[in-house]
Amino acid sequence: MKSITSPRQAKIGLSRGPGYLRFLKACACGLALLSLTCLFAFGQNAPTYRVDPSWPKELPNNWIIGQVGGLAVDSHNNIWVLHRPRTCTPDEVGATLTPQRSMCCYPAPPVLEFDQSGNLLQAWGGPASAKDWPSNEHGIRIDSAGNVWLGGNGDDDRQLLKFTNDGKFLMEIGHPSAAPENNQDTTMLGRPAGIALDEPVHEIYIADGYLNKRIVVYDSETGKFKRGWGAYGIPLSGIDNIFPVPAYKPADPHDKQFRNPTHCVHISNDGLVYVCDRTNDRVQIFQKDGHFVKEFYLRPDTLGSGSDWDMDFSSDKAQTYLLIADGTNNVIWTVRRSDGSVVGITGHAGRNAGQFHWVHQMAADSDGNLYTGEVDTGKRVQKFVLVK
DSSP, X not given: OXXXXXXXXXXXXXXXXXXXXXXXXXXXXXXXXXXXHHHHHHOSOOOOEEEXXXXXXXXXXXXXXXXXXXXXEOTTSOEEEEEXXXXXXXXXXXXXXXXOOSSOOEEOOSEEEEOTTOOEEEEEOSGGGOTTOOSSEEEEEXXXXXXXXXXXXXXXXXXXXXXXXXXXXXXXXXXXOOXXXXXXXXXXXXXXXXXXXXXXXXXXXXXXXXXXXXXXXXXXXTOOEEEEEOGGGOOGGGOOOOSSOOOOOTTSOOOSSOXXXXXXXXXOTTSOEEEEEGGGTEEEEEOTTSOEEEEEESSTTOOTTOSOOEEEEOSSTTOOEEEEEETTTTEEEEEETTTOOEXXXXXXXXXXXXXXXXXXXXXXXXXXXXXXXXXXXXXXEEEEEEOO
């Protein structure tokens, strides 16, 4: 049968014969090359998530949690929650009142360990666990041996505590104090907020904090101070002791100091130290010796409590993305780690599953799933399953 040539095919000199097939193959090769070029230019697709509304499972013993001050995932992919029992309101813990107001509830112990399915594995902690238990729980990390580090940001909380996996007290860095801000004093902390561990060299990094505004590093075995720095890597001697700091204004020049709170610290696989300078709406990045590398701003028009509250890294080996919890805008930002550009958003302000009210803490497991914790009246934890 004779092939039919359309006017368009005639214009470009093609018919549905061998020449036409060669043209189609050339187009296919060109599209494949274009796709490959785009893949190299933009990297893998940004991760996306869906909420698991059934996580965690109902707590036993009529327990309820308060504000979530800390959240971490251990080497076994178990999820640790540090909450604040003292933030439970009388109507939330009516069963504890005399006379008893209601059938439920009782505040859960402050340290809770869950598995990935949401089952509670153990619970412990509180003032009976250590004489300097913090007055307002904040920050938790678990080392590869299963030891638990936690702190607090109450008015007199100037310490970090270390426990065994089942809650036996081991050691303390710092001590409670009512002294004013002092970024030069390394014998105690300043209402610490965030914790990171560099286990091969036995070091613990502390984002310090709600009173001080610095990063300090201690030996995780002995508690001995090793080094510290402020914004842009300035030495501790160069950090001012002004508290409270003036309100952030987006039009002002870049702040040469961290603001309170210096809220989180995390170490990437390639050995960079990431710091949440929360109310300055920025993330600063350092080498482990405190040498400043770069910074990026995250929705810099955000006022109030700032835009970067906590973070973790995507689960790919290169940790291509940062996942950043923003408790003011109440979203999780997906940010390209190489340049700080926003490539995705998870969540929205609200009370439904998958929404947030003051999302305060977050962590990722090795499968790439995210776990979040809320403060103020949010008082809940949620799981977001990696979709792609």
